[in-house]
Amino acid sequence: MSRETPRISRIDITHHQLELDPPFPASWDSQPRRKFPATIVRVHDDAGHVGIGSGDAMYGFADYQHLFVGTDPLDLARHSAVLDNIGFHAGRPWPLDIALWDLAGKIRGEPCWKMMGGRSNRIRAYASSGVHRHPDEMAKMALHVASRGFPALKIRFGRPSLADDFTALAAVRDAVGSRLELMVDCNQGWRMPWDTAAPWTVSEALEVARELEKQDVYWMEEPLHRGDYEGYAALRRATTLRIAGGEMTRERYEFDQLLAHDCLDVFQPDVACSLGMEGLRKLAQAVEARGKVFTPHTWGNGIGLAANLHLTAGAASAPFIEFPYDPPEWSIERRDFMLTRPIDVDGEGWLTLSDEPGLGLTLDEDVLAATQSSRSTYA
Structure with a gap:
């Protein structure tokens, strides 16, 4: 590593749409769902670790990415406080928090449940x-x-x-x-x-x-x-x-x-x-x-x-x-x-849950590539 403490080097946000045939008639929604959207957040550090998260679409996050790039990925309490503030100004940013915890677990070699x-x-x-x-x-x-x-x-x-x-x-x-x-x-x-x-x-x-x-x-x-x-x-x-x-x-x-x-x-x-x-x-x-x-x-x-x-x-x-x-x-x-x-x-x-670091998940990159509708990168 170039330094003793890793730093967040990049944040990638991709949006995906899975075609649903037959549609999913969700009981809480009068309109049957013909597509299932997913937002994938990837947080990279400069040591090569990548944390993943998902949830809300993260629209509007471009105004706030600079608050994370270059910071210590293990400073989870600080990140939580910043995200709480962003949540007041710009919707629900919590997919990034999931990715930060996954990243921290991978850096520490520890599963999130521990x-x-x-x-x-x-x-x-x-x-x-x-x-x-x-x-x-x-x-x-x-x-x-x-x-x-x-x-x-x-x-x-x-x-x-x-x-x-x-x-x-x-x-x-x-x-x-x-x-x-x-x-x-x-x-x-x-x-x-x-x-x-x-x-x-x-x-x-x-x-x-x-x-x-x-x-x-x-x-x-x-x-x-x-x-x-x-x-x-x-x-x-x-x-x-x-x-x-x-x-x-x-x-x-x-x-x-x-x-x-x-x-x-x-x-x-x-x-x-x-x-x-x-x-x-x-x-x-x-x-x-x-x-x-x-x-x-x-x-x-x-x-x-x-x-x-x-x-x-x-x-x-x-x-x-x-x-x-x-x-x-x-x-x-x-x-x-x-x-x-x-x-x-x-x-x-x-x-x-396993003892694999972080959330213990592996993305299917082929499926994500086939379903991707947009991508944003912040570095």
Whole structure:
């Protein structure tokens, strides 16, 4: 090396589009998805190491790249603070933070889960479905999930009527009995840009909760708008269900409000969307100190999933973590198309992390070259 301490020499950001045939009819999106976008961030140091991250598109980052090039890649606390400031000015820059942690792990020769605290190298996954299927098909999907060893399944509400949602949930419960824990994502915390429907009120959410209680649902996710602190606290007091949320909450003070108002039993921030690796490591400590569960949202691609796995296994004590899985429309091959080896569970639903440095991932450069739509380099 030219110097004792390596320095960040270059940042590459590429955008990719995977054609989806058949399309993916995401339950939270009225427009079926015919392409799956992915942004890949590569951070290089002058010793030849490369860290990778993924998540938001990183638009607007050109104004801030100079804050990282030439700096010490191991100064993760400094980078986290700068990225937090950028997050206020220019969207969500956290894919860069994932790449910086991957790079730091490669420089140190240590996996990220150990850098996070080293609590464990494995965590059990729950299958997270994404398609509104006919009740009979939902039941078949649930039986498939159980056969693969998953301990739990999350289904999405949002069909034409709540009656349709309850029918699908009942079909799943009848099919699997007590073999699976069931979660329900109400998708009321945020909206797609074109969706102007109002979120549920507390009374509406409580009516749904009463029906979910009858089906022994493990948690009720995002039943209210993400900022309705008083509503969440009231709902939580009124139901026996665990209440989950926070997947798109962006800043630490907002999470502190959720904690202070005793809004949630389960906190679900995604490292690719909120606070980054260091920020969520600290939040996980605060959440667990209050007797709550920290287990992230992971609905992105395999790089973001891996980052959340390292974070949660290393820094928290979650009973399980989200695993996006609803084949054929949402297969692990589609989700992880940028990786040489898709992330998958073992026969009992466990995800085990290796001792490979950083995130332990390898990009499929041939696939990325074939799907690339644009590239930016900052040096």
